[in-house]
Amino acid sequence: MSLDIGSILVSTLLISCPLILLSTGGILNTRAGIANFGFDGIMCAGASLYCLIVSLLKPSLGSSVVLLAFFLTILMGLIFSLIYSFATMTFKANQMLTSMAINFLGYGLAIVFPIAFIGSLNFSISSIYIKLYAVLAIVVTLILVYLFAIILLLTRFGLYIRALGENPTVASFSYIKVTRSRYLISSFSSSLACLSGALLVYINPNLFIANNNFSGLGFLVIIMWMIGRSKFVFTTFVCIIFAFLLQLSISLQVISQVQAALPGWFLGMIPYLAALLFMMIFRYDTSLPLSWNVPYIKTGQIK
Template identity: 55%
Template sequence: MLLSFSTILVNTLLFACPLLLLCTGGILNTRAGIVNFGFDGIMCTGAATYCIIVSQLKNNFGGGVAILAFFITIIIGIVFGLIHSLATLLFRTNQFLVSMVINYFGYGLAVILPLTFTGEINYSLASIYIYQFSWIAILVTFLAIYIFAAILFLTKLGLYIRGIGENPTAVALNYIHVRRSRFYISLFSSSLACFSGALFVYVLPSTFIYSNNFAGIGFLAIALWMMAHSRFFLTSIICFIFSFLYQYINASQTFIVISNNIPSWLWGMFPYLIALVSLMIFRPNTELLKSWAQPYVKAGRKWLC
């Protein structure tokens, strides 16, 4: 049975919410000169944690267990951010390599955790289903995202964050601790990534439970905020466009004509191919900060701030 256009639009909004949260964490990292490409693995761990908590405690606590699950995923995201910060800020390890390690570590935890607590990797939809307040999730998410945007571009704190990425030496001369600030930003963005994985399962559980991963959505988010030059409004538009294409193509796989001529796996690749082509087109105009991925070393110090 084909999905109606209204259903596709609703699913587009639901899909765009966690995707925008994920891109928000990436924008904050990029503006502060931090590289963390391990969001896909962090998302998988957050989603697996959410599924474990809900499936094990739903019968005892009811729908309120979702709040507990979200809170725990935020804590796990902070732990991921702590690992990234200690490796890159304290020991000045290559940020790209650390990101890849965190990514695969997250993939491993997404498999080990459910095996340890439930004895199975995949979940049934009935075991994690909770009555969803979808519109509330959409409104709260958009409100939070644009609060972050207002803080980043309209406040003194946002000016400090952007200055840390654009010219950390000048910021340090104004008695702002560059490493400490990057430490907090890394924790916050990793917690957003982990939370977005749980939010994906809450609003659209089929994106995770049937394959136990997000099919590279975390990596795709990197391309989305890079194409948008780390700007919130433009990132929102691009996220909505991709979300619509993703949901429309998934719904279109049921078309008999298409199914007879194009394999479903090839048809499902179209949103990613469009994102890849768009990134190649807009890549020459994508300007990265000079301090991006570069460790900041304070004069006269080797390790600590």
């Protein structure tokens, strides 16, 4: 068996969509001074909810169950964002520690959902793949990325977002509601993260249902937007490169000649080794906003 380059390129475009959406949410968080590294757990929870909805409602709703599952995962992302924002922005909890707690919550829900509603640890869903949905996902993702790039760089609203990350006190003097704005940005980003997990399962169910997680893919995306220096267009290209490496590692594992020469676990490490290499190369270019991971204390408020 030989590599099908055309199939790999098509799969690369599809897999890059959830990665780009997830990195878009991460960039918005970073530019606004929010340090939410809980996206991997949120992705897993969103993917688990998607699998649950599809497995329970597909017999009655047919292929339209996909749209319902996507909508419900967006709502779950809002719930995750409220938990994170309430802890870090209202009660000024440590953002890194809260992110880890969000990760563990997401991992737990990814296991609890199938056990509670299906009675088994693993989902056994048949893939629902509609070509129109896949094409729409690619088009909408690319439009969304360029739209946010334009908003962030060329509009007053984008300037407000960047001000939240650089100096929220000065932003508050410009009549920007810092806490409210960060709540909204966190809600949007977490919704994108949850939707990304569902979209990734829709594209390739085997990436998730084998062990109810994405093997740390959410953390890999964090590296992607740091390598991309929190720039939408640059990060998009980085996501496409890593999607290609991910799909290439999956395709190589089914070739007998490659299996005989290299173990499967080594092939699966290709994207992660590449991420480590890229981080060493671009280590000086991963600058962050001045108020990133710093809790906002309103002027005159007691710490």
